[in-house]
Amino acid sequence: MSFTADRLLLFGATGDLAQRMLLPSLAALDADGLLAEDLTIIGTARSEMDDAAFRDFARGALEKFLPAERQSGIDSFLERLFYQALDATAMAGFADLAAKVGTPARGLAIFLSTAPSLFEPTIRGLQSAGLAGDNVRMCLEKPLGTDLASSCAINDAVAAAFPENRIFRIDHYLGKETVQNLLALRFANIMFEPLWNAAHIDHVQITVAETVGLEGRVAFYDDAGALRDMVQNHMLQLLALVAMEPPAHFDATAVRDEKVKVLRALRPVASGETVTGQYRAGAILGEAVPGYDEELGKASPTETFVAIKAHVDNWRWKGVPFYLRTGKRLPKRVTEIIIQFRAVPHSIFAQPDSKGNGAVMQPNRLVIGIQPEENITLSLMAKVPGLDREGIRLRQVPLDIALPDAFTGTVRRIAYERLLLDLVEGDQTLFVRRDEVEAQWEWVDAIRALWEAENLTPKTYTAGSWGPSAAIALAERDGVTWHE
Ligand code: BG6
Numbered sequence: 146m147s148f149t150a151d152r153l154l155l156f157g158a159t160g161d162l163a164q165r166m167l168l169p170s171l172a173a174l175d176a177d178g179l180l181a182e183d184l185t186i187i188g189t190a191r192s193e194m195d196d197a198a199f200r201d202f203a204r205g206a207l208e209k210f211l212p213a214e215r216q217s218g219i220d221s222f223l224e225r226l227f228y229q230a231l232d233a234t235a236m237a238g239f240a241d242l243a244a245k246v247g248t249p250a251r252g253l254a255i256f257l258s259t260a261p262s263l264f265e266p267t268i269r270g271l272q273s274a275g276l277a278g279d280n281v282r283m284c285l286e287k288p289l290g291t292d293l294a295s296s297c298a299i300n301d302a303v304a305a306a307f308p309e310n311r312i313f314r315i316d317h318y319l320g321k322e323t324v325q326n327l328l329a330l331r332f333a334n335i336m337f338e339p340l341w342n343a344a345h346i347d348h349v350q351i352t353v354a355e356t357v358g359l360e361g362r363v364a365f366y367d368d369a370g371a372l373r374d375m376v377q378n379h380m381l382q383l384l385a386l387v388a389m390e391p392p393a394h395f396d397a398t399a400v401r402d403e404k405v406k407v408l409r410a411l412r413p414v415a416s417g418e419t420v421t422g423q424y425r426a427g428a429i430l431g432e433a434v435p436g437y438d439e440e441l442g443k444a445s446p447t448e449t450f451v452a453i454k455a456h457v458d459n460w461r462w463k464g465v466p467f468y469l470r471t472g473k474r475l476p477k478r479v480t481e482i483i484i485q486f487r488a489v490p491h492s493i494f495a496q497p498d499s500k501g502n503g504a505v506m507q508p509n510r511l512v513i514g515i516q517p518e519e520n521i522t523l524s525l526m527a528k529v530p531g532l533d534r535e536g537i538r539l540r541q542v543p544l545d546i547a548l549p550d551a552f553t554g555t556v557r558r559i560a561y562e563r564l565l566l567d568l569v570e571g572d573q574t575l576f577v578r579r580d581e582v583e584a585q586w587e588w589v590d591a592i593r594a595l596w597e598a599e600n601l602t603p604k605t606y607t608a609g610s611w612g613p614s615a616a617i618a619l620a621e622r623d624g625v626t627w628h629e
Pocket of ligand 1: 317355374375
């Protein structure tokens, strides 16, 4: 299975993802000399156009979405591009597509970034045109279904033509540098792993906050909601990386075996362990923004915010809650993981008195910033300088590592650069395996069933706030404060 593809076929080549992420990522890889000399990229979509028009289209996207300092190689990159129009619902066009792709010298990688309703006909078309042979890999972009049943239907359709070891399911969070750094932090250092368990960790928080609202994705988002759009995939992947046992190797089987065990150990969420919200008009970074219902033009039961108290039922994590929250129109864009350690078992320092003298102890906390800042902060207790006539005083001080400073000179890459390169070269480690996706859906479906049974509707929150007050209460009930 190990070949470096010399053809890349992009379905949905005129879509938003292609313009914002895929074409810019490929161009950036090309500029850095990371694509094989002979790699050609064939775009396909419904619109009629020839190669030259597609190259113009791609140039427009690159000039808009590639950082200026990475635009120098655009001309030579465009020479790799070709285009074939295709209506994926009509089998007739696939023969022309196959002719355009030609016979790869080593192999073909296909990237499907289209509506899931087109997956099945596309796969049938590819099969009929001989584009599903042993030297073809299939990469799928989300959404892969809306629940376990629809996800299984998609997976079955793909499995009819491609074995699992040639299917690459994208979760673009796995392409993010700091997400992979979680593995380095945990498994390349001796000091964290002995403490990484219920005996020493009080709780974990995972926040994925966005300032954006609907962004024109009205129909898609209103059918999905925050739970399916963000928790089912990205947040559960982050949780799995935090909670998994050390894999024996950094390879696709070992890493994914460990992740899936965590996902299967997730306890079904109980009543009162979730809060949902929907934003109303407010202000983000000083700018007035409309409410979700106004953007949508009607009332809707879809959640734009969700907070969950999750539990991983295994020896390592017994009794350690994982607080997850994500939402649109929150005060700032931030993705971070907080590991809150327990307090020391016994303090040797004098307790604070009424005058504030003495030692206030705060348990250690590790904050892993994923975006926009890529940093790792470990808060430690330190002695406040002084002669301590009234007893020693302590203060929490941060041990701060800003990764861009630690690694100056390295390029900050788009998550898709890594994933596209792995796809072309055939490394599945950072792609999601079928059993993971299904375990994710199983847990998420049970939450939705609970909401339905309890007739739970989203509480409103003002755009620019941290979600409904009930989300704060969800953590505070346990004496936990969300990290902000
Ligand atoms: C996508 C969701 O998967 O991830 C979007 O569909 C969301 O709603 C996006 O905005 C967030 O990705 P990132 O990389 O900007 O955090």
